[in-house]
Amino acid sequence: MLQSMTSEPEQQFGVGAPDAFQRLWTPHRMAYIQGENKPTGPGAADGCPFCSIPAKSDEDGLIVARGELVYAVLNLYPYNGGHLMVVPFRHVADYTELDEAETAELAAFTKRAMRALRTASGAHGFNIGMNQGSTAGAGIAAHLHQHLVPRWGGDTNFMPVVGHTKVLPQLLADTRKMLADVWPTV
Ligand SMILES: [Zn+2]
Numbered sequence: 001m002l003q004s005m006t007s008e009p010e011q012q013f014g015v016g017a018p019d020a021f022q023r024l025w026t027p028h029r030m031a032y033i034q035g036e037n038k039p040t041g042p043g044a045a046d047g048c049p050f051c052s053i054p055a056k057s058d059e060d061g062l063i064v065a066r067g068e069l070v071y072a073v074l075n076l077y078p079y080n081g082g083h084l085m086v087v088p089f090r091h092v093a094d095y096t097e098l099d100e101a102e103t104a105e106l107a108a109f110t111k112r113a114m115r116a117l118r119t120a121s122g123a124h125g126f127n128i129g130m131n132q133g134s135t136a137g138a139g140i141a142a143h144l145h146q147h148l149v150p151r152w153g154g155d156t157n158f159m160p161v162v163g164h165t166k167v168l169p170q171l172l173a174d175t176r177k178m179l180a181d182v183w184p185t186v
Contacts, residue, residue, distance in 0.1 A: 050087045050143040062176050065112065065183045069105045072113050072183075074176050079149050082121055082175060084113050086146040093142050095130060106146060112184045113148050119182040123150035 053061040053073055062074040064084065075083040086109045088102050098106065110128060117123045127149040131138035138144075 048091060048140070048143050050140060050145060051091050053087075054089060058180065059173065059176070062172055064116070064176055064179045065109070067105050067109055069102045070109050072109050074172055074179075075147070076172070078172075080151065081171075082117050082123070082150045082179070084117070084148045084179070086110055086113060086148070088144065091143050093133075093144055095132060095144060098144075110146055110148065112186075113179075116179045116183045117148070117150045120178045121150060122152070124153050125151040127151060 053063065054066070054071060055061075056063070058064075058066075062076065064072040064074065066072075069090070070086055070088050072084055072086050075085055086106055088098060088106060090102065092098060114123075114126060114128075117126070128147065130144060130146050131141075132144070134141040
């Protein structure tokens with residue numbers, strides 16, 4: 001699917017090295033919209049991906065960083081390159097259910113994720129937030145997750161080193177490593 005994006009008209013971008021990710025790219029979200037990887041019920045035992053991801057290796061789970069109470073993971077269905085989520089390990093749906101320590105570490109990880117994305121990709125801005133409840137657009141409403149979507153002026157560029165022709169799994173693997181390598185320790 002992404003192969004077709006390499007025909008992006010490059011002449012419309014006046015500066016820098018054009019690459020395949022010079023616009024928001026979302027066709028792969030169709031798999032998500034169609035229900036792939038969605039839990040089958042509200043509980044952690046009902047196939048909740050946010051509960052099962054931490055059991056995987058960082059590479060397999062696309063985990064960028066692990067804290068004591070929360071972790072940062074790449075979104076498999078990104079709205080933009082580098083779309084991260086900060087997720088509590090504990091299976092809770094509502095922000096008010098987080099205890100103080102979880103709330104603090106979720107906030108700290110949000111800051112670190114911003115720093116890492118700026119370092120790795122030169123992000124100009126961010127959309128940050130939580131969709132609370134499926135009515136509000138949460139795809140996996142049973143396990144809260146804070147989205148960080150990096151933005152660039154005109155969303156014109158993202159990590160040019162990843163190149164034009166890699167398929168999404170390789171792109172995500174490279175992105176994960178780049179962010180993990182620059183993840184701040186504080
Ligand atoms: Zn869960």
